[in-house]
Amino acid sequence: MNQLAKLPEILRAPVEMAWADILGAAGAAERRALESLLERVGFAEQLNTVLAGSRYVAESLRRRPWLLVQMATAGHLETPLREGALESELAELLARSDEDAAVVLRRFRQRQMLRIIWRDLNRLAPTLETTRDVSWLADACISLGLKHCAAELEAKHGQPRGRQSGEYQELVVLAMGKLGAHELNLSSDIDLIFTYPEGGSTDGERRSISNEEFFTRVGRALIALLDPVTAEGFVFRVDMRLRPYGESGSLVQSFAALEAYYQEQGRDWERYALIKARPVTGSIIHRRELMECLQPFVYRRYVDYSAIESLRSMKQLIVAEVRRRGLQSNVKLGSGGIREIEFIAQCFQLIRGGRDTSLQRRELSPVLAECAELGCLPEPVAKELQTAYLFLRDVEHGIQAWDDRQTQELPEDTTARAALAHCMGFPDYDVFLGELQRRRHDVAGHFAALIAEDEDSSPAPESEGLWSASCDPKQLTGLGFKDAERLAELLRGLFESRLTQTLQAEGRERLDRFMPLLLEACAECEHPDLALERALPLVSSVARRSAYLLLLIENPPALADLATLCGASPWIAEQLATRPALLDELLDRGSLYTAPEREVLQSELRQQLARLTVDDLEGHMDALRYFKASQVLRVAASELSGRLPLMKVSDKLSFIAEVCLEQVLALAWAQLSMRYGEPARDGTGRGFVVLAYGKLGGIELSYASDLDLVFIYDASSGGYTDGDRAIDNATFYMRLGQKMIHILETRMGLGQLYEIDMRLRPSGASGMLVSTLAAFEQYQQNEAWTWEHQALVRARPVAGDKALAYKVESLRRTILCEARDRGTLAREVVTMREKMRKHARVGAEDSELDLKQGFGGIVDIEFVVQYAVLAWASQEPSLADWSDNVRILEALALSGYLQKEQCQALVQAYLELRSATHQLALQQQSRSLPATQFATERSAVQLAWESLFADVVADKEEGIDTEPADDEDILGSAGKHKE
Structure with missing residues (x-):
C-alpha cells in the first residue's frame, strides 16, 4: 500500500492489515475500483490516516467495501454538505426502500459517519463543520424518524387535534445540549425533551385517544427507532433525563405544562441547560411559540446577579467532581477541559443575556466573541479560550473516531495514542500531550478566575446590631454619622416596614447581609449622613428584586462607589433608585468614570x-x-x-x-x-x-x-x-x-x-x-x-x-447674515428681555439671584450674544459659524465688534454660572442663590449689556408683536431655547 512511510511505524502494520481485510471482503469488481482509487492524488495518504485513526471506519468498510467506492466516486469525501441535503437524501431512501426504517436509518448513519470522519481526520473540514454535520445528521434522523412513527399511529388513531383550536397537533422535539447548539461530537448521545402545543384528542372515529397518550406512544416509538444497538449498530443514543422531573416525569408535556413547570419549579441548572435548547421538529409557528414561552425563564429581563450564587455552586461541584473522580485524563470533564470553557461562556449568558441579547446564542464560538465585544472577557482571553475549545474538540473527535464510543478519556493503548497524536498533527504522543496540557492549564486558570469564592462579607463588629428594630444611635455615632438619632429612626422605620417584613426568605436573608455592609460603606464617605439617607430609597426600590442587593454584596468596590455617588449627588441617588438596572454600571469603574466620545x-x-x-x-x-x-x-x-x-x-x-x-x-x-x-x-x-x-x-x-x-x-x-x-x-x-x-x-x-x-x-x-x-x-x-x-x-x-x-x-x-437696523433690533431684544423678566418675576433689587433669569445672569449673556450675531453677521459672516455661546464670543473677540477683554469676561461669567447650575442640578437645588454671589461675573455681564443697549428706551406698554397674541404663548416659545 502507498504512502505508509508517512505513518508512525507503530501504525503501519495495523493499516496494512485493515486494507487487506477490506480488499479481501470485496468482490472482484469492487477490488479493482478500490485499488484504482489509490491512484488519485492524495487519496492513499488520506486513506492511511483514516484507517490509522478509526478502527470503526476500518470495520465498517470491511463489512461494506462498496461504501468507500460509492462515496469517493460521488465526490462526497471532498465536498462539504449543503443545509437540508441529508434530510432530502434520507427522505428519498425511506420512501423507496422496502427495508425496515430502523435498518435504513442505521445504514444511512454509517455512510454519513464515514464521510464525516474522513473529512475530520484529514482536516478537510474545520472543527465546527464536523460538529454541524453530525448535528444535521441527528436532525434528519429525528425529523424523518418522527414522521415515520407518527404516521403509523395516525393510521390507527387519527390525527391529534387541539381541544380549543381544533388544529392539527404535532410533537415538537426540543434538542438540548450540543445538539441544540449544532455542536454534536462524533459519538454523542442526544438529549431531548418531547412537547406538544395543546391538549385534546385524536380524530379517529373508532380508536380516539388523548393527545398526551398519542404523543407518549410516538415518543416511545421514536426512541425505540433510534436508540437500540442492533446488528446494524445504532442511530443515536437518546437521553430524556433533562425533561421536567427527570426520569420520574411524563415523557411528553404540553407547552402550557412545560411553561408552568419552569416558571414555578425550574431550577438554575435547568436555565443553564435550556440556553442551548433548539426545536428540531414542528412548524415554524409552533417552534417560535415554544421558544417564546421558555425565554423568560432562561433569560431574566435585566442583568441577573441572582445567578451568581448558583453558578458558584455549579463551579464548586465541577471542581469537586474532577478531584473525586480523578478526571484529569478526560478532555471534556477534567480540569481545563471542554466543560469549563462552556461554563465560562454560559455564565455570562445567564447573568447578562437578558439585557445583552447578543449573548442569547446557542453556539459557543459566537458567544465567546460577543463576550469580548461586550467587555465580559478581555479579547486575548476570549481568543485563547476559542482556540483551546477547537483544539479540545478535535482531540475529542480523535478519541471517539477510534471506536465510535462515547468517551472523552485519553487512550491508554499505545497504538491508539499514536493514532491520536498522528491525526492531531504531532510527531508522537508525548509532544501532543505537552501541547494539550499547556492549553488545558490556560483554560483552568481562566475558569478559576471566573467567579471568586464567596468571601466572608460579615459586617464589622461596630455595625453589628444596627440593622434591627433596636438600632442604637450611639453605634451610628461611633461609625462617624453626625445626625445619628434621625438616621436610626430611618433605619428602624425601614426594618419594621411592611415591605421588609413581607419579603420572601431569600430576599430577607440578602437584605440582612446587605444593610450592615451599606452602613460601613456610607461611613467611609465624605458625607456619610447624606450617603445613607439618599441610599435608603434605593434599598426600598430593590428589596423585592434582591439580585441587585446580591450584586452589591458580591462587589464591594461597586458598593463603595454607590455610597460615594449617593453622598455626592441626590440626583444620582434618585436615578439609581428609579432605574436600578443602572447598578450594573458600577461594576466597571473604568467605564463609570469615563464618558465616551x-x-x-x-x-x-x-x-x-x-x-x-x-x-x-x-x-x-x-x-x-x-x-x-x-x-x-x-x-x-x-x-x-x-x-x-x-x-x-x-x-x-x-x-x-x-x-x-x-x-x-x-x-x-x-x-x-x-x-x-x-x-x-x-x-x-x-x-x-x-x-x-x-x-x-x-x-x-x-x-x-x-x-x-x-x-x-x-x-x-x-x-x-x-x-x-x-x-x-x-x-x-x-x-x-x-x-x-x-x-x-x-x-x-x-x-x-x-x-x-x-x-x-x-x-x-x-x-x-x-x-x-x-x-x-x-x-x-x-x-x-x-x-x-x-x-x-x-x-x-x-x-x-x-x-x-x-x-x-x-x-x-x-x-442670520441679513442686514438689520441695529436700533430697531436693540429695542426688540430689550423689550423681549424685559417681558421675560416680568414673566419670571425677577427684579433688580431681589435678595436672591436667579442664575438664569436674574440681572447679569445666563439669559442676559445669551441675549448679548444673539443681538451681536444678528447685528453684525452681515458684515462678519464668521459670527454665524457657531451655535454655542462660547465660540460665538470667541469669534466676536476676533472680529473687534466687542472688546477682547469684554468677551473674555463674558465667557468666564457664562462658564461659572452654567457650572453652578450643573452643580445645583446634581444636588437637586433651585438655581437661586444669594444675590451677593457671582458679583464680579454679573457686573461684567451688566457692563456689556449697558454698552450695547444704553441708548435703548424700551416701551413697556408695547409688545413685540403687532397682531393679537398671548404673552404666555410667546414667552413659552421664545424662552424655551434658553432653558
Missing part, C-alpha cells in the same frame, strides 16, 4: 440595537432608554469626580442626545417604510432633518434638559411612497415625526427617553408638525419674529439627511 457612543448604541429586529419597537425603546440613562450616569460620575470640565460635560450630554436622535430617526424610518415603502425624493438620503434649538442646538445640554426640535423635510410635493400601502410624501413625513415623538416621549420602566418641545417650529403650536424646506425658508424670511431669529442663532441640524442638513445650515446662515 461621540464615535464610541454611536458604535455602542448601534451594536446594542443591531441585536434587535426592526419590528421589536418596545425592545428598541427599552435599549435606547437604558443607553441614555447609563451614559448620563457616567457623565455625572465623571463630573463629580473632577474628571470632566463643564464644557466637556455639556459636550458629552449633547453627544448622547444626538446619537439617540439618530437611532430614533433610523428606527422610525425603518418601521414606516416597512409599512408604506419609502417616499419619492430626489437623490439618496431620507430627505429629512432634525433641527435642534436651545441647549442641544448650542451644544450646552444639561442633565434634565428637554429637547427643542424642529422637523424639516425636502421631497417631491406630489410624490407617494413606493410600498403596497402607498401614502403621499407629506403624510409619510408627518407620521415619521409623530413616530419619533412617540419613541422619545413614551413613559416606560426606565422613564422617557427625552421630553420634546416643538413650539419653536414655524407658527408655533398651531403650525405643521413637520415643515417642508420651502415653507421653513418662507416663514423665516417673511414671517418670523426677531425672537425667532434669536433662537436661530442657537440652532443646528443634529440628525438626518446630510445633504438636507447642509441646505438648512445654509439657510440659517443666510437669515
Whole structure:
C-alpha cells in the first residue's frame, strides 16, 4: 500500500492489515475500483490516516467495501454538505426502500459517519463543520424518524387535534445540549425533551385517544427507532433525563405544562441547560411559540446577579467532581477541559443575556466573541479560550473516531495514542500531550478566575446590631454619622416596614447581609449622613428584586462607589433608585468614570440595537432608554469626580442626545417604510432633518434638559411612497415625526427617553408638525419674529439627511447674515428681555439671584450674544459659524465688534454660572442663590449689556408683536431655547 512511510511505524502494520481485510471482503469488481482509487492524488495518504485513526471506519468498510467506492466516486469525501441535503437524501431512501426504517436509518448513519470522519481526520473540514454535520445528521434522523412513527399511529388513531383550536397537533422535539447548539461530537448521545402545543384528542372515529397518550406512544416509538444497538449498530443514543422531573416525569408535556413547570419549579441548572435548547421538529409557528414561552425563564429581563450564587455552586461541584473522580485524563470533564470553557461562556449568558441579547446564542464560538465585544472577557482571553475549545474538540473527535464510543478519556493503548497524536498533527504522543496540557492549564486558570469564592462579607463588629428594630444611635455615632438619632429612626422605620417584613426568605436573608455592609460603606464617605439617607430609597426600590442587593454584596468596590455617588449627588441617588438596572454600571469603574466620545457612543448604541429586529419597537425603546440613562450616569460620575470640565460635560450630554436622535430617526424610518415603502425624493438620503434649538442646538445640554426640535423635510410635493400601502410624501413625513415623538416621549420602566418641545417650529403650536424646506425658508424670511431669529442663532441640524442638513445650515446662515437696523433690533431684544423678566418675576433689587433669569445672569449673556450675531453677521459672516455661546464670543473677540477683554469676561461669567447650575442640578437645588454671589461675573455681564443697549428706551406698554397674541404663548416659545 502507498504512502505508509508517512505513518508512525507503530501504525503501519495495523493499516496494512485493515486494507487487506477490506480488499479481501470485496468482490472482484469492487477490488479493482478500490485499488484504482489509490491512484488519485492524495487519496492513499488520506486513506492511511483514516484507517490509522478509526478502527470503526476500518470495520465498517470491511463489512461494506462498496461504501468507500460509492462515496469517493460521488465526490462526497471532498465536498462539504449543503443545509437540508441529508434530510432530502434520507427522505428519498425511506420512501423507496422496502427495508425496515430502523435498518435504513442505521445504514444511512454509517455512510454519513464515514464521510464525516474522513473529512475530520484529514482536516478537510474545520472543527465546527464536523460538529454541524453530525448535528444535521441527528436532525434528519429525528425529523424523518418522527414522521415515520407518527404516521403509523395516525393510521390507527387519527390525527391529534387541539381541544380549543381544533388544529392539527404535532410533537415538537426540543434538542438540548450540543445538539441544540449544532455542536454534536462524533459519538454523542442526544438529549431531548418531547412537547406538544395543546391538549385534546385524536380524530379517529373508532380508536380516539388523548393527545398526551398519542404523543407518549410516538415518543416511545421514536426512541425505540433510534436508540437500540442492533446488528446494524445504532442511530443515536437518546437521553430524556433533562425533561421536567427527570426520569420520574411524563415523557411528553404540553407547552402550557412545560411553561408552568419552569416558571414555578425550574431550577438554575435547568436555565443553564435550556440556553442551548433548539426545536428540531414542528412548524415554524409552533417552534417560535415554544421558544417564546421558555425565554423568560432562561433569560431574566435585566442583568441577573441572582445567578451568581448558583453558578458558584455549579463551579464548586465541577471542581469537586474532577478531584473525586480523578478526571484529569478526560478532555471534556477534567480540569481545563471542554466543560469549563462552556461554563465560562454560559455564565455570562445567564447573568447578562437578558439585557445583552447578543449573548442569547446557542453556539459557543459566537458567544465567546460577543463576550469580548461586550467587555465580559478581555479579547486575548476570549481568543485563547476559542482556540483551546477547537483544539479540545478535535482531540475529542480523535478519541471517539477510534471506536465510535462515547468517551472523552485519553487512550491508554499505545497504538491508539499514536493514532491520536498522528491525526492531531504531532510527531508522537508525548509532544501532543505537552501541547494539550499547556492549553488545558490556560483554560483552568481562566475558569478559576471566573467567579471568586464567596468571601466572608460579615459586617464589622461596630455595625453589628444596627440593622434591627433596636438600632442604637450611639453605634451610628461611633461609625462617624453626625445626625445619628434621625438616621436610626430611618433605619428602624425601614426594618419594621411592611415591605421588609413581607419579603420572601431569600430576599430577607440578602437584605440582612446587605444593610450592615451599606452602613460601613456610607461611613467611609465624605458625607456619610447624606450617603445613607439618599441610599435608603434605593434599598426600598430593590428589596423585592434582591439580585441587585446580591450584586452589591458580591462587589464591594461597586458598593463603595454607590455610597460615594449617593453622598455626592441626590440626583444620582434618585436615578439609581428609579432605574436600578443602572447598578450594573458600577461594576466597571473604568467605564463609570469615563464618558465616551461621540464615535464610541454611536458604535455602542448601534451594536446594542443591531441585536434587535426592526419590528421589536418596545425592545428598541427599552435599549435606547437604558443607553441614555447609563451614559448620563457616567457623565455625572465623571463630573463629580473632577474628571470632566463643564464644557466637556455639556459636550458629552449633547453627544448622547444626538446619537439617540439618530437611532430614533433610523428606527422610525425603518418601521414606516416597512409599512408604506419609502417616499419619492430626489437623490439618496431620507430627505429629512432634525433641527435642534436651545441647549442641544448650542451644544450646552444639561442633565434634565428637554429637547427643542424642529422637523424639516425636502421631497417631491406630489410624490407617494413606493410600498403596497402607498401614502403621499407629506403624510409619510408627518407620521415619521409623530413616530419619533412617540419613541422619545413614551413613559416606560426606565422613564422617557427625552421630553420634546416643538413650539419653536414655524407658527408655533398651531403650525405643521413637520415643515417642508420651502415653507421653513418662507416663514423665516417673511414671517418670523426677531425672537425667532434669536433662537436661530442657537440652532443646528443634529440628525438626518446630510445633504438636507447642509441646505438648512445654509439657510440659517443666510437669515442670520441679513442686514438689520441695529436700533430697531436693540429695542426688540430689550423689550423681549424685559417681558421675560416680568414673566419670571425677577427684579433688580431681589435678595436672591436667579442664575438664569436674574440681572447679569445666563439669559442676559445669551441675549448679548444673539443681538451681536444678528447685528453684525452681515458684515462678519464668521459670527454665524457657531451655535454655542462660547465660540460665538470667541469669534466676536476676533472680529473687534466687542472688546477682547469684554468677551473674555463674558465667557468666564457664562462658564461659572452654567457650572453652578450643573452643580445645583446634581444636588437637586433651585438655581437661586444669594444675590451677593457671582458679583464680579454679573457686573461684567451688566457692563456689556449697558454698552450695547444704553441708548435703548424700551416701551413697556408695547409688545413685540403687532397682531393679537398671548404673552404666555410667546414667552413659552421664545424662552424655551434658553432653558
